[in-house]
Amino acid sequence: MVAKRFVVIFVSRRNSLRSILAQACLAHLGEDRFSAYSCGHPAHVGDQIHPAAIRALRSASMRVPLSRPHGWDDMIRGSSPQANFVITLDETTLPAQPNWPGQPDSALWAFADIADLGKADEIDRAALQMLYALRRRLELLTSLPLHGADRAAIRSDVRDLAHMQ
Numbered sequence: 640m641v642a643k644r645f646v647v648i649f650v651s652r653r654n655s656l657r658s659i660l661a662q663a664c665l666a667h668l669g670e671d672r673f674s675a676y677s678c679g680h681p682a683h684v685g686d687q688i689h690p691a692a693i694r695a696l697r698s699a700s701m702r703v704p705l706s707r708p709h710g711w712d713d714m715i716r717g718s719s720p721q722a723n724f725v726i727t728l729d730e731t732t733l734p735a736q737p738n739w740p741g742q743p744d745s746a747l748w749a750f751a752d753i754a755d756l757g758k759a760d761e762i763d764r765a766a767l768q769m770l771y772a773l774r775r776r777l778e779l780l781t782s783l784p785l786h787g788a789d790r791a792a793i794r795s796d797v798r799d800l801a802h803m804q
Contacts, residue, residue, distance in 0.1 A: 645785055646674045648722045648743075650736065651729040654679030654708035656689040656754050658728055660696065660770045661777070667701045668774070669781040674720060680732050681710030689754055691766035699770060711737055724797060744794040748776065748801045776800045 647665055651658035658677035665675035679685070685708045696703050713719065715737050722743040727733060730749045739745075750772070753765040783796055 643786070644672060644674050645723045646676070646720045646743075647724045647726060647780075648711075648714055648739075649675070649677040650679065650711065650725060650727045650732055651677070651750075652680050652683045652732055652752065653685040653689075653754065654710070655685030655687065656692045656766060657750050657752070657769065659688050659692045659704060659708070660766065661726065661728060661773050662704055663692075663696050663701045664699075664770060664773050665777050665780070666704075668777050672781065672785075676714060676720070676722075677704070678709055678711040678714045680735060681712050684708050684710045689762075689766075691754070691759070691762040694763055695766040695770045698767065699774075701770075715740055726797070744790070744797060746794075746798040746801055748773075772803075776803055779803075 649658040649661040654677055658679065662675045662677035665673050687707060688703065693703050721741040722739055725739050725743050725745045727745065727747045728750045729752065730747055750769055753762055753769065756762045756765055779800055780797065783793060785793060
């Protein structure tokens, strides 16, 4: 029997750094149980993956997603995978987000927008720190007993992960 894969969508404003780090990290940690995607606000999506995200992922030996950044409009089309979880990494996007198909569970894991911190080495350092903070949360997410568990309890656990330091 093949176990169901859980679909997780990570949302940030530009879909060029935070959500890319989360997507790549979950793909790395849970490739047998999870399908990870990312998207951003259609009016703000970046043209390419932020170089700091690429450097952070490479330094952690994680694959850089092959797709370019895209908006959430691409994720709500009928041909897109239906999410089990939508994890928002940028609280400024919450009011504008669409009604996600299938009513997935959602959580806010707010991370600061580091893309414009200033010097490249500062952004690189912050991106690496963010990647490891995301990894800690995602390791716990991948360890949750999702199959057959009480949906309300899982939703609560996923939301509680936002409060990790």
